[in-house]
Amino acid sequence: MTTELPWRVLSTDECLDALVRAAGEVCARALGFGGALLKRKRSEIHEGLCGAYIALVSDDVALALGVTSSREGCLNLAQALLGMEHDKRLSPGDVADAVGEIANILAGSVKRLLSNGHPSFKIGLPIFIDGTLYPSENQEAAVAEVDLGPVSSELLVVRHKPVRRERRP
C-alpha cells in the first residue's frame, strides 16, 4: 500500500527549467556574462562533452544536475568564473575545480527555486568527468542546450523515472 505524500511530485521538466533559470543567475552574477540563452531541450545526452555533476537529494527526489561543454568550453567557463583572460591557461585540476564550483552554485540556486512547498534538498559533492554520462534503464534525462554567455553548453537533469503514487483507499 502507498500513501500520498503531503507535497507534490516535481516533474523532470520543472527541475530542468529551474536549472536553466539558475544558470541565468550564475551567468549574470558569477561569470560576468549577460545571461543564459536556452536554445532547445531534448532527452538525449550528447556524447563527448565533459563537465561537472552534482547531486541534489531530498526525502523523495534524487537528482543529478550537470553542466557540460567541450573541453575548450569548460576552460572558458573556468576562466570566466576566475575572472581570467582567454590567453591564461589553467591546469585540468583548476578547470575541474572551477566548473565543479559552477555546478555547486547551480545546485544551490536550484535548491532555492524548488524548495517552495517542497522539503529541503541536500547538495552533494561536485565531481568533474571527462566522458559521457549514461543514464540507466530506470533513469530519465532532460537536457537543455544553452549558451552560457559565449560558451555553448548543456545543462542536465538525471533522475529515477517518477513512480505514480496512489492515495490509500
Place this chain on the structure above:
Amino acid sequence: MSILIVDDSKAMRIIVARTLRQAGFGNHALQEATNGAEALAAIKGSPPDLVLCDWNMPEMNGIELLEKLRSAHSKVKFGFVTSEASPEMKEKAEAAGALFVITKPFTAEMFQQTLTPVLS
C-alpha cells in the same frame, strides 16, 4: 585588518578574494585556509578580524569550526559564504554564532552591504 577565507575550493577562494577587492575591502590582508582544521589552527595562531567560511569542507566543516571557536570563547567575527542557504541552515548558523550567511552566487554589492557594518 585581516580577513581569513576558508574554502576547500581554490576557485572559490580566488573569487571571494576578488569580490572583497571589488567591494572595497582590498586594503585588508587576505589569508586562506582549505578546511576547518587548517582555519582553526590559523585563527588560534593569529586571530583575523573576520572569517568568511564555506559550509561543506573536508576534515572539519564550517559549522564545526564555528562551534569549536565559540567553545574556546573566541569572539572572532564569522560569516558563511555558501551555496546552501535553507532557512534551517541560516538558523543553525546564527545559533552557532555566525553574523551572516552570504549565498552564492554573490556580487560585490552583496559583500559591501553585508560586510561594511561588520568591519566598520
